[in-house]
Amino acid sequence: MSRKSDGNLGEQQACEYLEQQGLQLIEKNFSCDIGEIDLVMQHQDILVFVEVKYRANENLATVVEQITEKQCRRIRQVAQxxxxxxxxxxxxxxxxxxxxAISGFPYELQWLPDAF
Known part of the structure; x- marks a missing residue:
């Protein structure tokens, strides 16, 4: 599988998991000149912007550690x-x-609400 199709499959897995947790999908892959947000969801009265990180060969801790402060700033700007x-x-x-964070196959998924 290509990295893009793996990423899309990871986003779909994340979306389905979050929907099972009670979140409602508003939009997938919202993009602008600044960047992209993978999922925009509603959780009760909270608008949730979700970054999905997928890595095929790394453990979840490593996937989470790869989220930089620069990425967090960019996601906040896209959210605005x-x-x-x-x-x-x-x-x-x-x-x-x-x-x-999603890693491996079969998928291991970790949801970090209010991550940044």
Whole structure:
């Protein structure tokens, strides 16, 4: 499988898992000039931006460790753009940034709510 198809499959696995946990999908792969957010979901009254990290040959700790402060800043910037485009009031909207780390096959999945 290619890296892109592995990533897409990982995003699908993450989405299905989060839906089983009670989150509702709003949008997949929201992108703008700044970057992309893998999943935008709703969890009760919280708008959740989800970064999905997939690695085929590494343990979950290593996958999580690969999320840099620069990536976190970029995701926050993309989220601000999303809020404007989708006409949310960013000062009145409850936000959360989650990470779903997936490694190996069969998949091992770890959900980190409010990761950054």
């Amino acid at each position: 753009f999303y809020l404007i485009k989708a006409k949310y009031n960013e000062h009145r909207t409850n936000l959360r940034f989650d990470v779903v």
